[in-house]
Amino acid sequence: MRLKLSMKINLLTVSQLLLALEALSSPTTTGSASIVNLGYAQYQGSVDTVANITSFLGIRYAAPPVGDLRWAAPQPPPTVSGVQQANTQPNECYQALVGNSSTNPFESTSMRKRAVSQSEDCLFLNVYTPGSEVVATSSGGLPVVVWIHGGGYISGSASLFNGADLVVESNHGVITVLVQYRLGLLGFLPGEAVKEGGALNAGLLDQNYALQWVQAYISDFGGDPTKVTIWGESAGAGSVIQHLVAHGGNTQPPLFSAAMTSSTFLPSQYNYNDRIPEMLYSEVVDGTKQVLSKVTCGHSRSDPSTYSCTSKLDTLSCLRAADVNTLQTLNYNINVNGFFGVFVFVAVVDGTFILERPTVTISKGRLNGNYLLAVTNSHEGNIFVDQSTTMDVTDYVKTLFPNFGSAQAAGAVTMYQDQGSNANQANLVMGESIFVCPTYYLLKAFGERAWKGEFAIPAGLHGSDVAYYFTSSGPTYNNSQFITAFSNSFMAMAMSNTPDDRYSPGDITPSWKSWRHGSTEMMFNETSVGVPDVYTFKTDKALLERCAYWQNVTAYSVQ
DSSP states (O other): HHHHHHHHHHHHHHHHHHHHHHHOOOOOOOEEEEEEEEOEEEEEEETTTTTTTEEEEEEEESSSOOGGTTTOOOOOOOOSSSSSESSSOBOOOOOOOOOOOGTTTEEEEHSSSSSSOEEEEEEEOEEEESSSOOOOOOOEEEEEEEEEOOOOSSSOGGGGGTTHHHHTTTOOOEEEEEEOOOOHHHHHSSSHHHHHHTTTTTTHHHHHHHHHHHHHHHGGGGGEOOOOOOOEETTTHHHHEEEEEEEEHHHHHHOSSEEEEEEEOOOOBBBTSSSHHHHHHHHHHHHHHHTTTSOOSOTTTOGGGGGOSOOOOOOHHHHHHOOHHHHHHHHHHHHHTTTTOOSSSSSOSSSSOOOOHHHHHHHHHHHHHSSEEEEEEBOOOOSSSSSOOOHHHHHHHHHHSSSSSSSHHHHHHHHHHTTSHHHHHHHHHHIIIIIIHHHHHHHHHGGGGGEEEEOOOOTOOOTGGGGGGGGOOOSSSOOHHHHHHHHHHHHHHHHHHHHHHOOSOOOHHHHHHOOOTTEEEEEEEOOTSSSSEEEEOOOOHHHHHHHHHHHHHHHHTHH
């Protein structure tokens, strides 16, 4: 009974989070903003005179990735005439759900009743600037925060977040950019065929293209392209890792100066043509035979065999010609049938953008970006684990990491066998191997230029921190002192390259020390009577020992 109750609490918490995020729509507008001319298009935003913030919603940063551009690298946006009204949320990319639909931790009515349409034509971004007038600048300008949404690389959108919140929390000291990118099957299809005829990691390339767009155009909005901080939560933080290691940690010219990760996400990242990615590609190709026989796709229903890509020599071209509804059906079904809490379509090592497993690049200590702020939650793994599981830790790690042998599984048993029930052991394995420990790998690589925080407001579940910086919906623990301390740490990092800048009166956060300085972290919690509890502490040595184990087996976990 306790296990079932625990799962219901987890599901409720995440459902509330998603409903809250949906409320973070565009700000109430009372007038039109000035027009920004980007050369290929002119955009007119909207002004919220109460908050004194201008928003530009749905700016196209790349060409629609349709037809021959499906699974291709992003291309320049088309030139359009006239003034485009940038006052409505853009289409979101096609969505899917995490593994095991019967007890899916992310399924909620808010996911099924979205006002924003899903489309392949989804490569848009939203820009939020302080003030009612946009002042272009050729030099200088405001720091820029680029937010990359999470969702396991299979869900999420810019419309779930209100970038105005970050502008307000910075005391109108930053410009925020919210980026959308291709997801799931359309964004992360692996395999040799994609390498030869298209672009692997299309979703990551979209993000990279958006960062190039920021470099080219953010000065037109009053931003400084030399002061860009990339920030993401969950798969958004996982995306940040990918950009830190991109091109072997040497992207030229640089696209950002600082990075922030909230709940770093680093699942197995196979070579694009390894056994499991090729199995996934084959599953997509083979799936067209069954799905296309039920969907009109420009062929006669009387001959289902004409729908199949299985017999085609050029399977990728066949998939490009398929109706997007066919592919979305496959996208949804393949993801939802995965192992509980696991995301099927994720980044791969493509040999061009991502040259090697991220942990290999991280261990070399050469990464893009100069500064890092990393925050994890106290219970990262719980919502991704079936709390009624009877799997012991051996079976769990072998299922989570298919390349684990008996020696690697035995190591996990040694680390976790005394950590309570099977479910609790699985919670720790999932949370530490994929979210927490990769954070410490990054911290070690950045050294004195990195800071670490922990969010622990009960229950400290994955994703529960988001409402404390995107605050429009009202966080559960609605304490202004806590929210200022927590959110200002991120904005201080963006504006001053350190979270230790006290720019807001009444900020109760103690002095930050870099993580390398005695493994010092900042705890963000509340006391039993609801008083903010923000203090420094030393990283648990036992946790670091477990992370050392996970780092030693990354060749088998493929991270």
